[in-house]
Amino acid sequence: MNELNLTGQKVKFSCPVCEKKFNITIHPIIISELQPYLEMDLFYQSLFDFECPGCLRELRFFYPVSYHNLRQQTMIHLFSENKEKRKQNQLVAKELEKRFQAAYRDQTSFLYKLYREFYTGPITTEFRYQAVYSTQEMSHEVFNLQWALRHDCPADAPVQETRRSLTTK
Numbered sequence: 037m038n039e040l041n042l043t044g045q046k047v048k049f050s051c052p053v054c055e056k057k058f059n060i061t062i063h064p065i066i067i068s069e070l071q072p073y074l075e076m077d078l079f080y081q082s083l084f085d086f087e088c089p090g091c092l093r094e095l096r097f098f099y100p101v102s103y104h105n106l107r108q109q110t111m112i113h114l115f116s117e118n119k120e121k122r123k124q125n126q127l128v129a130k131e132l133e134k135r136f137q138a139a140y141r142d143q144t145s146f147l148y149k150l151y152r153e154f155y156t157g158p159i160t161t162e163f164r165y166q167a168v169y170s171t172q173e174m175s176h177e178v179f180n181l182q183w184a185l186r187h188d189c190p191a192d193a194p195v196q197e198t199r200r201s202l203t204t205k
């Protein structure tokens with residue numbers, strides 16, 4: 037996991053409307069603490085939108101994203117909504133989780149060092165992990181994490197709170 041590319045990856049794209057060829061930059065991994073502007077794009081579901089320099093049309097290019105929030109010890113992987121690929125994606129998600137959990141335990145890894153820079157609490161648990169299958173779900177998760185950070189509580193607290201208030205009514 038030392039080969040992390042946080043500046044993004046250039047991909048050749050061809051406009052389906054005017055056929056102009058150009059490069060776009062994609063971000064398959066996003067670390068909240070280092071790239072808050074990309075986190076905002078996830079929240080607003082605009083990460084995959086861009087404009088064709090030829091015809092100025094709004095286009096969309098989806099790709100899987102691995103989002104990490106170090107202060108909340110959380111990682112969320114976003115896959116496509118394609119239902120036929122769901123099984124396959126679940127396997128990929130499991131594999132990714134294993135690799136990242138290992139990286140966050142490995143004291144020599146880049147991710148571990150980054151993690152310790154932002155997370156000052158005791159390391160007692162693994163990262164919370166989740167796979168989501170729509171940009172809307174991802175947006176919701178980012179909102180929850182930020183909400184929890186603002187209220188200084190663990191990442192899954194808003195959900196628990198909601199459950200509690202539903203059951204006591």
Ligand SMILES: [Zn+2]
Pocket residue numbers: 051052053054055056088089090091092093
């Ligand atoms: Zn175009």
